[in-house]
Amino acid sequence: MILPTPAPTSPTSRSAWFSEAAATLRLGWPLVLTNLAQTAMTATDVLMMGQLGPEAMAAGALGSNLYMAVLIFGIGVMAAVAPMLSIELGRNRHAVREIRRTVRQGFWAAATLVGPMWLFLWHAEAVLVAMGQDRGWAAAAGSYVRALQWSLLPFFFFLVLRGFVAALQRPLAAMLVVLVAVLFNALANWALMFGRLGLPALNLPGSGLATTLSSILMFAGLAVLVMRDRRFRRFRLFGRLWVADWPRYRSFWRLGLPIGATMAFEVIIFNGAAFLMGLISLTALAAHAIAIQIASLTFMVPMGIGQAATVRIGRAFGAGDHDGIRRAGQVAIVLGVGFMALTALAMWLVPYWLVRPFLNLGLPGAAEVAALATHFLVFAAIFQIVDGAQVVGSCLLRGLGDARMPMLYAALGYWVIGLPLSIALGFGTPLAGSGIWIGLAVALALVAALMLGRWAARDRLGLMPVAARPEAESGPASD
Secondary structure, rough: OOOOOOOOOOOOHHHHHHHHHHHHHHHHHHHHHHHHHHHHHHHHHHHHHHHHHHHHHHHHHHHHHHHHHHHHHHHHHHHHHHHHHHHHHHHHOOOOOOHHHHHHHHHHHHHHHHHHHHHHHHOOOHHHOOOOOHHHHHHHHHHHHHHHHHHHHHHHHHHHHHHHEEEEEEOOOHHHHHHHHHHHHHHHHHHHHOOOOOOOOOHHHHHHHHHHHHHHHHHHHHHHHHOOHHHHHHHOOOOOOOOOOOHHHHHHHHHHHHHHHHHHHHHHHHHHHHHHHHHHHHHHHHHHHHHHHHHHHHHHHHHHHHHHHHHHHHHHHHHHOOOHHHHHHHHHHHHEEEEEHHHHHHHHHHHHHHHHOOOOOOOOOOOHHHHHHHHHHHHHHHHHHHHHHHHHHHHHHOOOOOHHHHHHHHHHHHHHHHHHHHHHHHOOOOOOOHHHHHHHHHHHHHHHHHHHHHHOOOOOOOOOOOOOOOOOOOOOOOO
């Protein structure tokens, strides 16, 4: 339940609320555009797979969903960078060594994480066959994932640097790099998938290779900006990367693992929905891939607003500013949920025009896919608002360093209730694919209620800071 914002009683309080909204938007819009641009790379892949036909799209959807299952967990772990840095900067805005050490442990965590992920994804074809998927689709998906999996490490390194620039409230650097990468990814997809510019036509593996090259470009580009920009280079982020800080490394995992699990619980159930669709029909799987891609694009906006709120709340938390925490949270809820209400209206009123760009309707079976994807978007419209509420609520709690209970909420909502309900409605009733989407909507609504309920009870639960520590100077001391 969202608590009503108290009515301002003075010009000063009104000014504080407007200032917080302005600060959140200034920080949030580059994060939103960065998220949208990153998702646009996936959307580009789906668009181009659609030009290869429904079977290629279905195989690509299977491979992409398996890849996303591990990617999202890693994104969640790397998300610990922003709140850890923001809380430290709230305590001491001159901190340098502490910031550098936290970033370094983010790099260490990324390197630790990718080994098991690479091993799992290398056997994507066998995993998909074991899940009951068509062997032909699984083989095509496996070849795609083997080219795609190498993008994980440079992308995680990029996320560490993105968390750093976001905590310093300078997110434009990451946005500019990602925009360049989006253009590069589109060109690389076109060239490598279809054999343009003198390159061989690699089909689905070409798309995976394009994403890997784009991830390398994102990390390298942001690393260069961080090393050259005077606002960032004083932190010397790449100095003495081999030096361990085991207490900070453990702290990183204590926060990052629950965040990663929370995000994975949500995304894996959506990926699981794709696998369930594959058991229904090729048409259902391809239609689901399109509908979920559109929903993912809109989701990036409240996610970016929530990421901005994590930084704002983390800084207020470190400074012991209770009013600042409350304002940052309420502003993020209004902005994130308000936007999703508008996108829900668009999905309800004009679903066909959102689906149409993803398909070549001249290909066999494409018209049936378009009709079913349009139907699925009606259900996506229903859960837009609760989806925005749950991601913002999770980010608000993250800014307080609270990650374990949100993880349990996600496990309960998505896996104990949502997934069984989707299976029951999808295979035990005539609803089929629509039943799977209804189960997803119920899960999102429950998790949203739990997240926002915990945020509303933060004082009673002892999640708020006790007092601010005195600020001290911290120069670029040697590690």
